[in-house]
Amino acid sequence: MSVEAREARQPWILLSPALTAIVLLLVVPLIFILVYSFWLRTATGADVAGFHLDNWQEALTDPFYRDILLGTLKIAAITAVVCALMGYPAAYFIARSEGNKAILLLLLMLPFWISYIIRTMSWINILGVSGAFNTFLMWTGVISEPIQMLYNQTTVILGLVHFLLPFMVLNVFVSLDGIDTNLEDAANSLGATKWESFVQVTLPLSLPGLAAGGLLCFVLAAGTYITPLVLGGPRDAMFANLVFEAIITQLNWPLGSALSLMLLAVLGVLVMIYNRYLGMAQLMKGLG
Amino acid sequence: MGGMGWHLIRGWAILVYIFMFLPVGVVVLLSFNASQFGSFPMTGFSFRWFVELANNDAILRAFRTSIILGLLTALISTTLGVLASLALVRYRVPGANAISTLLIAPILVPEVVLAVALLLFLNVLGINKSFALLLFGHVIFTLPFVILVVQARLVAIRRDVEEAAMSLGASPMETFFQITLPLMLPAVLAGGLFAFTISFDDITGTLFWKPGGVETVPTQIFAMLRNSISPEINALGTVMIAMTVGLPLLGAAVARKISRNSGA
Numbered sequence: 276m277s278v279e280a281r282e283a284r285q286p287w288i289l290l291s292p293a294l295t296a297i298v299l300l301l302v303v304p305l306i307f308i309l310v311y312s313f314w315l316r317t318a319t320g321a322d323v324a325g326f327h328l329d330n331w332q333e334a335l336t337d338p339f340y341r342d343i344l345l346g347t348l349k350i351a352a353i354t355a356v357v358c359a360l361m362g363y364p365a366a367y368f369i370a371r372s373e374g375n376k377a378i379l380l381l382l383l384m385l386p387f388w389i390s391y392i393i394r395t396m397s398w399i400n401i402l403g404v405s406g407a408f409n410t411f412l413m414w415t416g417v418i419s420e421p422i423q424m425l426y427n428q429t430t431v432i433l434g435l436v437h438f439l440l441p442f443m444v445l446n447v448f449v450s451l452d453g454i455d456t457n458l459e460d461a462a463n464s465l466g467a468t469k470w471e472s473f474v475q476v477t478l479p480l481s482l483p484g485l486a487a488g489g490l491l492c493f494v495l496a497a498g499t500y501i502t503p504l505v506l507g508g509p510r511d512a513m514f515a516n517l518v519f520e521a522i523i524t525q526l527n528w529p530l531g532s533a534l535s536l537m538l539l540a541v542l543g544v545l546v547m548i549y550n551r552y553l554g555m556a557q558l559m560k561g562l563g
Numbered sequence: 564m565g566g567m568g569w570h571l572i573r574g575w576a577i578l579v580y581i582f583m584f585l586p587v588g589v590v591v592l593l594s595f596n597a598s599q600f601g602s603f604p605m606t607g608f609s610f611r612w613f614v615e616l617a618n619n620d621a622i623l624r625a626f627r628t629s630i631i632l633g634l635l636t637a638l639i640s641t642t643l644g645v646l647a648s649l650a651l652v653r654y655r656v657p658g659a660n661a662i663s664t665l666l667i668a669p670i671l672v673p674e675v676v677l678a679v680a681l682l683l684f685l686n687v688l689g690i691n692k693s694f695a696l697l698l699f700g701h702v703i704f705t706l707p708f709v710i711l712v713v714q715a716r717l718v719a720i721r722r723d724v725e726e727a728a729m730s731l732g733a734s735p736m737e738t739f740f741q742i743t744l745p746l747m748l749p750a751v752l753a754g755g756l757f758a759f760t761i762s763f764d765d766i767t768g769t770l771f772w773k774p775g776g777v778e779t780v781p782t783q784i785f786a787m788l789r790n791s792i793s794p795e796i797n798a799l800g801t802v803m804i805a806m807t808v809g810l811p812l813l814g815a816a817v818a819r820k821i822s823r824n825s826g827a
Contacts (some may be wrong), residue, residue: 282654289650293643293666293706300703301677302671304684311683361579368576386583388807392765392781393800397586398593399792400593405602407589440583469568498673500767505788513673515767522679523771535679539672546671 280453305539312532322529330533340517340534348541350428351497354435358492359485361436362443366484369444370451380410387441395434395505399425426508433496434506435496442495450484457460485555490549491537514538585633587804594797602792606698612798622799625783632694632779636701636762641755643702644709646746651710652717667707678771685750692774701771705758712757716750744804756814760807 312330315323334340369379386394401407402424409421424430454477462472501514507513518538521531567601599605616622647666669677682692682699690696724746728738766781773782780803787796 286650286654286656289646289654289658290662293647293710294662294705296643296703297665297668300681300699301672302665304680305672305676307684307687308680321779361582364572365579367578368572373626377756382578383583385585385808388760389587390781390784390803390807391801392766392784393590394587394790396784396792397590397800400589400602400797401586403602403792407603416630426571429609437583437586438581439698444579469566494671494673497769498675500675500770501785505785515673518675519771522682529684531679533685535676539676542673 308535309534311529314535316527316528316529330530333530334533334537339505340537343512343517344514344537344541347497350432350435351493354432354439354496355489355492357432357436358440358443359489362440362488363447363485363533366444366447366451370448371456376452380445383444384441386437392505393436393502394437395502398430398434398437398506402430425506426511428507428511429510431503431507433504433514435499438494438502439492442491446484446488446491447481448484450481454480455470486549486553493545497542500536590800592799593794593803594801596794596797598794600794610776612794613802616795616798616802619795621778622780622783622795625778625780628777629779629781630699633759633762635698636705638757639698639702640705641713641751642707644706644713644754644758645751648710648717648750649711650749652714666710669704670707674704674767675771678768681803682771688712692771692772694774694777696772697769697777700768701762704763704765708761709754709758713750713754716753717747720746720750725773748821752818752821756810760810764807 311322311327313326315325315327317323317327369376369383372379399406403409404421404423404425408424409418411419413421449553458476458480459472462476463469467475472501495512498515499513500519503513503516514534515538518531518534521527521534525531591637592605593602594612596605597609597611631746650656651663657660678700681703682696685691685696685699720743723740725742728742728746733741763779764781765779766785769779769782770785773779778786780799784796784799787793806820
């Protein structure tokens, strides 16, 4: 074999284990559940292979599934917006701070490393009936009986924001940090106020980072399984809880497959729209 | 910079920091509470919940499972990830963009969907809920993170050092083991640590894949939450915080030391 041919083969040898793993453990399984979603579940428990639209019909037309899907998307959207409102100024502060940016950023990223289940349940210590907030309010005499503040949609969103905010801050920071500050100075010297130069120069240039952070927050929030179980009430189930219910509890695998793919399709469309306009490179910057 | 606007932004940022750290701080505070309830008021300072934790067999078993799973995941994921990163950084691969997208696809697929697909597919192949299924699952969703982290660091290694070694007579093998690998070590360690931490922290996929009776630390905490917050959970939280925050910081320090030594 010539040297060139060997050179050309080497990267493929290096890539093959990872590509094999992804294809066998992700791509093929996804294709498999697409096929599975057309199978039929029978009373005996054995699933019948075939091409039946029953599961899809149920998943797409049953108002129960539709309402929970819409509710899930709503929660994900609110979470992404709250993350943006909280995270953008914080990222701006870190990017424009005269102190040690690396330390400030690392500090805000620290919770990212702390166990998700611990961070989620930690809110029970704050908002629970005998949590910090109630104890404080009773101590100051504002209330005489503890109030139940937990187990509703607001606390689910709160938990999600706490979980996802670092993703937003990191993405916006990467974007802001890459902007030449001379541009803002130039705008100012041409007569723009600080606010005007922010709105007309900095903000538009940082939009890709904001969009990347928003997409990540939205997609991760929409796929959440644990947060509604820990911080939500009985009526706050999200779509992933339905999938778990169908697959693990009811063992209705064909329907569970259809529901999974429905979620994947909705989120996939969003990722594709994002990719079309901004490209994956921006997303990778904030993740790496 | 100065002015009213900047003060507002700084105040807002401080509030965001408090928001991020307050709940975590309260977990640590309550884990030292002498009271038998896992909540306020604080009745005294005590290590008793850590002692109870150390004697809780279910939690110790969960720790062992999580650590073994995390180490194996890190080993496999880092090996696959480093090889793939080398290919993408060092060679001109046709279709590199498509390959990169495919390699990071597990991040873009919601974890529930990934969990369902893998569970159902491997079940048809005869692999039921088992440790092996858990391991496969953890490898697949840690792999993209390893690739992103390792790739970012590999770019920084200069190629001419290797070329110098080769021109001085080292074989490609010698060059790899004596030059490239030591230079890559911080990237490899960072990737492995990232994989371990993500695996150790995972709960959603794990709940789909774990066989009955097997618990990892997060699923064990989740099971304990069903009752109410016990002081033991807070103590466990403190241990986890110390581990997940302390370990990467330690790793970063070690990696910096290694890279400084090999750079000298």
